[in-house]
Amino acid sequence: MSTAKGAAMEGIPNDLFRGDPQDIERGLDEWVAGLERNAARYEELRQRVDAVRLTATSPSGVVTVTVDANGALLDARFADRVHQTAPDELTHQLLTAIAAAKQRIVAEVREVADQALGEDARESADRIVGYYRERFPDSEEPERPARRGDDEFDGGSIYD
Incomplete structure (x- = not known):
């Protein structure tokens, strides 16, 4: 954790403790709810990998x-x-x-991780799959399309 002035604690939104007490309480409730949703997704992932x-x-x-x-x-x-x-x-x-x-373990774990965690947790899924790739280096994993960065949005339709 950085000690620089104004640096937020890791994982805590910068503005969580600003504003009136009711806003702070609402912000804390939303933050905790998000943590609970993430914990549920990771538990689902664990169960699904265990079932592979x-x-x-x-x-x-x-x-x-x-x-x-x-x-x-x-x-x-x-x-x-x-x-x-x-x-x-x-x-x-x-x-x-x-x-x-x-040989099919990595591809199966990739599919399960992508389904359980979703696109917004792609980095986490990549780390988990990387662990399996290290354990099973001869595994086959299909190529995934590159994710477009937010800075690449050209304002056109996503369906073009």
């Missing part, structure tokens, strides 16, 4: 796996023909299926 399940099948179809957003293996199902698969090949098929499921 990604399933992939090996190239030969001999094994199908499910992982969670942490990459933990939750389930492995083997086809009847597993008995006809050499152990080394089965290991390869299992690991390939797990890798395929994990």
Whole structure:
């Protein structure tokens, strides 16, 4: 926090404590309500990420796996023909299926974060997704369109 004169405490609007007491009380109520809305959105995000399940099948179809957003293996199902698969090949098929499921984690977390947090919390969503990208560097994430800055508004229609 800066000690410069007039610097606001982090996250608190500059003019929150100016004006008559009723305005201050209203401002505090609005600020607290905003914090509560943000907390609810982040709790929704946590629940939705906890519910992420990604399933992939090996190239030969001999094994199908499910992982969670942490990459933990939750389930492995083997086809009847597993008995006809050499152990080394089965290991390869299992690991390939797990890798395929994990490759989709970042994209799934991106979708969940964008839905739960919305456009106004894009930086927070980017930080959260960045954490998953570091954990799963081989993941595929679709490109997102660049966000137009407020200074780029040319006054025309957004539908042009």
